[in-house]
Amino acid sequence: MSAPTLTSPAPDSPPNAAPDSKSPSLRGLSFWIFAKVTARQHRWTVVAALALTAVTVAVLAGSVYWSGRAEDILKATGCAMGSEARRCLQPTGDYVDAVWQARHMVEYVAFGLLLLPAVVSGYLAGPLVARELETGTYKLAWTQSASPARWLAARLAAPAAFVTVLVMIVTLVFRWSWSGGVADDFPTFVYEPTVYVSLPGPVPVATVLCGLAIGALTGLLIRRTLPALLTSTLVTGGVIVTFLSYRHALWPTETLTGQALGNRSARTWVVEQGMLTPSGQKISMADCNWDGDCLTRQGGVTDYAEVHPQSHFWPLQLVEAGILLALAALVVLAAFRVLRSRLP
Numbered sequence: 001m002s003a004p005t006l007t008s009p010a011p012d013s014p015p016n017a018a019p020d021s022k023s024p025s026l027r028g029l030s031f032w033i034f035a036k037v038t039a040r041q042h043r044w045t046v047v048a049a050l051a052l053t054a055v056t057v058a059v060l061a062g063s064v065y066w067s068g069r070a071e072d073i074l075k076a077t078g079c080a081m082g083s084e085a086r087r088c089l090q091p092t093g094d095y096v097d098a099v100w101q102a103r104h105m106v107e108y109v110a111f112g113l114l115l116l117p118a119v120v121s122g123y124l125a126g127p128l129v130a131r132e133l134e135t136g137t138y139k140l141a142w143t144q145s146a147s148p149a150r151w152l153a154a155r156l157a158a159p160a161a162f163v164t165v166l167v168m169i170v171t172l173v174f175r176w177s178w179s180g181g182v183a184d185d186f187p188t189f190v191y192e193p194t195v196y197v198s199l200p201g202p203v204p205v206a207t208v209l210c211g212l213a214i215g216a217l218t219g220l221l222i223r224r225t226l227p228a229l230l231t232s233t234l235v236t237g238g239v240i241v242t243f244l245s246y247r248h249a250l251w252p253t254e255t256l257t258g259q260a261l262g263n264r265s266a267r268t269w270v271v272e273q274g275m276l277t278p279s280g281q282k283i284s285m286a287d288c289n290w291d292g293d294c295l296t297r298q299g300g301v302t303d304y305a306e307v308h309p310q311s312h313f314w315p316l317q318l319v320e321a322g323i324l325l326a327l328a329a330l331v332v333l334a335a336f337r338v339l340r341s342r343l344p
Contacts, residue, residue, distance in 0.1 A: 042127070046162070053166050056109055060170075060177035063105040070098030106178055110194035113170065113204060114240065120163055121211035121218075121236035126229030128155055129219025148339050152216065156332065160212050164205050171200045190313055191269035193244050201314070202321035207243075210324045211236040213331035220338045239327075243320060250319045253306040261305055269308040275300025 074080070074095040079088035081095070129152075131137075178195065190196060197204050211232075218232035248271045256264055257276065274284040277299040288294030308316065 045123070045127075049162070049166060053170060056112070056170055057173050059105050059109055060173050063102040064177050064180055066105070067099050067102035070095050070102070073098075106174070107194060109170075109174060110192075110198040113167075113174070113198045114194050115237075116167070117207040117211035117240060118233045118236040120159070120208055121215040122229040122233035124155070124159055124212050124215030125219040125222075125232030126225045128159065129216055130223055130228035131225040133219070133223040134225055149336060152220075152336065152339055156212060156216055156335075160209055163208050163212070167204050167208055168200070171198060171204050174198045175200050189267055189269070190310060191308065196247075201317040203317050203324070206321040206324035206328070207240065210239060210328040210331070213328040213335065214239070217331050217335040217338065220335055239324075243324075247316065247320060248308065250323075251308065251312055251315045253308055255304055256307055257302055257304045261303055264305070264307065264309075267310055269312075270305050271308060272306040274304060276302040276304050 074091055077088070077091040079085065079091045081092060083092060132155075178199070190199065197207065214236050215228075215232045218235065219228045222228040222231060248269070253271050272284055272286070274282055274287070275295040276282060278301055281299075282304065283295050283298050283300050285292075285295065288298070
């Protein structure tokens with residue numbers, strides 16, 4: 001009887017064997033995973049932002065409906081604006097009240113869009129960045145072999161993409177409401193600070209992106225939620241106010257005198273006005289505290305105005321957006337340098 005043949009068992013795999021390079025591993029969390037994690041962590045903020053956008057669109061659509069209904073009611077009475085018939089006094093008064101309410105609805109949305117970059121900046125600085133650093137939860141992502149740069153990039157890119165889409169939707173609806181409703185006839189002008197940043201163009205998006213960049217840098221520098229939120233909101237608000245004050249200087253104005261001054265469009269943005277002396281020297285109304293007699297006493301003989309016609313809308317938008325995006329790029333670069341130098 002032959003002895004049984006013994007075969008040696010296959011050696012067990014070492015417990016700490018490295019995984020196959022071709023198999024999935026946690027060698028580093030991808031950018032998209034970070035973005036998804038960020039969205040999941042702040043899902044209620046995402047839901048609130050979507051709900052607020054829906055309400056905003058509804059308000060803008062309501063302004064068109066409200067003003068259109070007021071116009072239909074006025075027409076049904078057989079009256080029109082400017083009618084001197086006694087029976088038309090009440091219908092025209094009701095029409096004016098309704099249209100002004102529609103105009104205010106548009107203005108409220110525009111004011112919200114003006115403040116939006118500061119709000120977004122504060123939220124990114126506080127809850128999105130500073131709170132992670134303050135509580136130390138950022139270390140969990142970094143221990144999964146995730147690079148700090150990828151962590152910060154996800155914190156920036158995910159909100160930037162989300163807010164950019166929402167801003168573009170709202171500005172397109174705003175344009176439809178602003179140009180299609182009677183609220184535009186009563187009127188709201190392109191150069192008004194709130195309307196200027198609410199119409200489709202590069203400035204609304206560029207301002208939001210600049211605010212996000214400021215929020216990221218502020219959060220990394222301060223590393224405490226509430227102080228970072230307040231500081232970033234104030235700094236971004238300062239950027240908004242600065243552009244409000246100097247926007248007119250971003251593109252050369254046109255000088256109107258004589259008949260051209262009298263024939264200018266009502267929608268022309270008048271930056272400065274006054275009188276010219278016989279030698280061509282300009283005397284501004286602001287320098288005379290808006291006293292017409294002061295202008296003539298100083299030798300003024302011809303009225304003039306420095307204006308931005310409607311054709312300057314896009315040049316002004318492009319120049320301002322370029323400055324904002326350049327500022328945003330510099331701030332983002334500074335944020336990554338701070339991340340590399342101040343955090344472990």
